[in-house]
Amino acid sequence: MKTAGVIGLGDMGSGLAKNLIAAGFATTGYDLSAARCAALAEMGGAAAESVAAVGAASDAVFVMVMNGDQAREVILGQGGLVDSMAPGGAVILSATIRPREAREIGAAMAGTGLHLIDTPVSGGFPGAQNGTLTMMAAAPAEVLDRFAPVMEAVSAVIHRVGEAPGQGQTVKAVLQSLIGSIFSATFEAAVLAARAGVAGETLFNVVSTSSAGCGCANTALENIIDRKFAGTGSGIGTMHKDLTISMDLGQELEVPLHTAAAAMQIFHAGKSRFPEGDNWACARMIEEIVGAELHR
Structure with missing residues (x-):
């Protein structure tokens, strides 16, 4: 696994991208703000013009948006990650949303060939920027093992809190x-x-x-x-x-x-x-x- 993506390049997402780049991952990101995309390019990442472009370029994509509606649209909407990522990839839901929303997203992803890692984070802006976040990760053990390197690039502690979507939230x-x-x-x-x-x-x-x-x-x-x-x-x-x-x-x-x-x-x-x-x-x-x- 060499490539990673980030959807949402605000205070938290920009930190994820910075640390992914520092860890050697080819990192692609997307944000509605052109200024944030430009900042990603200055860090050494690739600024994409759409969610689909991030999905197509990435083995794992962090979704760091504000709420459940945005997460659902980014992951399941037309031109979203489910449409664009190759089978075997992982959507890493690092945004904080309602547990039931994460369960709904996980159910809708069943049969797509993609994995969902439900892992909201704690540590705020300093943790995101310094790569010291605490992650509350829920996914089958083999999925967490496989995608551990990309998660470890942005965190100091990863707690395995369950195997099903919604448990992390x-x-x-x-x-x-x-x-x-x-x-x-x-x-x-x-x-x-x-x-x-x-x-x-x-x-x-x-x-x-x-x-x-x-x-x-x-x-x-x-x-x-x-x-x-x-x-x-x-x-x-x-x-x-x-x-x-x-x-x-x-x-x-x-x-x-x-x-x-x-x-x-x-x-x-x-x-x-x-x-x-x-x-x-x-x-x-x-x-x-x-x-x-x-x-x-």
């Missing part, structure tokens, strides 16, 4: 319910500290060396106290969408998600106020309500 939905909740609690704690007159650096130093310290909380606090509410590669719309998926899964399985529901509302309010902001803009939204800001 299910684990991701559970994970995002936790991450969203940690973020939201951190936003509230940051504004509480601001209102109380605590310096941002003091709060960060305490949290990061306490039992509450973790990657999520530390990253959120650093961006808040440095007033970085946009351009950090963690768009608020993505977490908002992911929490929607988590809540949908909870409803489907009749599991109460009280904390995740509160986080969903915080992200909903933040997205309404700062639609182009990053996750940390939720803290800025709460700051506006109470009239206090947390600075370093």
